[in-house]
Amino acid sequence: MKALDRKLMRDLWQMRSQAFTIALVVASGIGSFIALLSTYDSLQWSRQSYYENARFAQVFADVKRAPRPVERQIVELPGVSAVETTVVQDVTLDIPGVAEPVIGRMIGLESSRQPSLNRLFLRQGRLPEDGKRNEALVSEGFSKARGLKPGDHIAALLNGKREELEIVGIVLSPEYIFASRGGEIPDDKGFGVFWMERERLASAFDMEGAFNRVSLTLAPGASEATVIDALDHLLEPYGSLSAYGRKDQNSHRILSQEIDQQKTMATVFPTIFLGVAAFLLNVVLARQVATQRDQIAALKALGYSDFAIAAHYLKLVLAIVFAGIVLGFAIGAWMGYEMTAMYTLFFHFPHLTYRIQPWIALVATGISLAAAVGAALGTVRSILSLAPAEAMRPPAPTRYRRMLLERFGLAHLLSPQARMVIRTLERRLLRTLLTTFGIACSVAIIVSGTFWRDSVNYLIDVQFYMADRGDVNVMFVNPVARSALNEIGRLPGVLSTEEMRSVPVRLRAGHHSYRTAVSGYPPDAQLRQLLDTDLHRVPLPPDGILLSQRLAERLAVKPGDQLIVESLEATRAKREAVVAGVVNDLVGLSAYMDITALNRLMSEGESISAVALTLDPTQAKAFYARLKEMPLVATVSIKEELLRSFRETNARFLLFFTAIVTAFAAAIAVGVVYNSARIALAERAWELASLRVLGFTRNEVSGLLLGELAIEIALAIPLGLWLGYLLSVLIVSMMTAETITFPVVITSSTYVYAALVILAAGVVSSLIVRNRVDRLDLVAVLKTRE
């Protein structure tokens, strides 16, 4: 081995603890980059391959009742490739020991065979046998949440008649990757999807020889909009609610939204992370190489060429960075796999397909290498440009000057040690700033990775406690007379009720349009309140329509503008309405009206479609039991149940994400703090040893070194908290989620948490360095000035 390579090995071994912390910084950057991007890519890929394998439909339509021969007419529409029709009905399930109503979506399965579109993936058991009328398949999410397995029985109220179904198989469907009754919150406990013999389902709901659900795929090159128009036209006589494409399909919409969010996370977060890691790598390595200034000069004097010297330090840096890259790959792959796996808590895919695309690994490696090589070459070059004779001598005593404090005549307040600390910081201002900034970046990363918990809590608080104040929402199958309100109000345990009318609509303004629902509330509504950005109540105007801020933006309208409101109910009423104002919904893109005005607009009498109510929890069982007997009730959503499900799934995900981000940021903080201290120690060993010789105690000498660090950390924490806030605002503003706005709410406990993590990293680093100071070999240090 060449002498120079031997030096490399020994230097690496000598600085192994520093090398390890630098490698950790690289590993953190690469790890998060690979993890988040590969999770995004894997989700996207899983969805795509699942959709292809299962032949997921592209256009969907619900009708009241259409005779089966219409199916042929649909196939013949230009642009249509394949068509599948079936019967779909939501029913109430009766599960022993479960008080609250559970909804089952019953889907007809023709002759017990796989549908041609939206094919089922059989996880367990078998398909129902032809002719066995009580056999059914259940969705995996529900079967897991309720502990169902093949051979179990479940009772369903089919059109008011109790029927016993035997579960023979557990399946997954591309239509229900995300299962909920239509909301944003996964609801695997309260909502199950079942497939049973179509004939049996049809006969129970008077749908024999008919269908109420169409799915179809498009011919290559066909326009979705054209097909939807043609389909709407064809199905209008059969009570169509207007066909829609995948983007309005609930499961697809939520999944896509999540993938889009993941994409933002995967691009913004790792870019910042890797950027910070690269920056720190650059600073730390540059300082590391700079400590070898005399050796570089000696090599040069001995006749080594600049190229050979640069190559030597490049090897040193690359060895460290490669260790970091390898570690980063391992961490990234593990974390990516875990995160992808966590998505299966609320997204049900047949296979968890996790992969790391080569380009992801290559980009991560490339950025780290570029940062490292840049650091090494930049520093080596600046040292090489010094005349070697000059570089070889111990650096001339730094030119100190009276510090700011002294010039203000306040120096007498400080001890000589404190003066040394502050003068050093002032003298090496750029270095102080870089170190401080590096630590601040770690703080910022922790804040921006942890505030999601605060944001989600705030969102829940505003949306579910300040805006929606009821405990239970009861929705009817069809709009009913207002008298139903009194009927619900008489149920046991009901404390207060409030009516609501919801009309599915398409809103149009110019060439913009959006499919949503207009909700009509009484003007003095207590259980549902509309809020502005300051959380003040927005009163419902007697006329006109209020829009969610994001919906108004999407439709490019402002208060005073005209909107076309197309009802998607059977009446197909088309009306004009004036935008009266905007409200600050955090979730969903909705429209609101005074219920009287809405009924007037729809030319209806006093009809209502849902009731919000508050409930005495002690009588909940009796209430749910009576509610299950009411045939007009389509679905019931229970706030506590929804929130529990939300917290169970989301909290776990957030906790994992927060823990990982914190670990990465702490690694970065340790990398900066520890390396700063070690390099400062290397540079000042002579001075510190001299002080020890003069009679300073170990504490006093460590105090000089660690005092600098303490000041840097003290400056970095407030700066980092502020940067963390800015970073959070940036990330949120890049989240393009259509139906949800994450508020940038950061509680003081998050700030405290971030500060404490960094303090802990600082203390650990300081203790290690302190240990080094204690072992300072006074004689050796003074003998050879290096």
Next chain:
Amino acid sequence: MTFLPRSLNFQNSEILTIFEYKKSMHMKPSPLTVFVARGLTKTYHMGEVEVPALRALDIEIYQGEFVVLLGPSGSGKSTLLNILGGLDTPTSGEAFWRDHNLATSDERALTAYRRDHVGFVFQFYNLISSLTVRENVALVTEIAPQPMTPEEALKRVGLEHRMDHFPSQLSGGEQQRVAIARAIAKRPDVLLCDEPTGALDYETGKVVLEVIARINQELGTTAVVITHNASISGMADRVMRMADGHIASVETNPHKLTPAELSW
């Protein structure tokens, strides 16, 4: 040594190059002269202040001689040595080592010059602390064209028994002898020593000087030694006194002393 000016720098404009070349032919040292410098000036810029280190200095050094450069701190000794050793370039003036124009050579040519012809010894030894004594010498023998073995070089400085020690395990004098072994292992044409005994005590300093004197005699290596210790001048062929950035006087020693005969 070829007669072709292989290390001459032709980077400047062609007219200037021809001019320089002619001048260099005119100034080419006689076979016995290894270093020639004329009008050598070096000015350092320290912020807005200009600090002249060399002022129009002229010097000639002959093949195989032992030169001691004496002078107080700040007289420009180190600057001159660094320029002669190809570690630094002058602000203006001419400096030649044989046919190598040191003043106009680029970094690549200077590196080759140092590697092939110059051995340095510094006041603070500048050994690589992570390499053993043998490896420190090997650092040079690996890149020099016709080196002696590290073992031979270390034998010449009397350290063959400490070859596998690290610098931190040696005394200052031993470290300086390693530095000398490292400098001579390449069989340099010149040995440039900057305060080689500056950090050493009397006895150790003498041992180091003896080593340098022996190398100078046995290998015929031209040696230039900087010191502010006038007693050392007794062992020189010629003593040059520097003051204020130029050579103030040159004396030839009629009776060279051995280092053992020196005292200070």
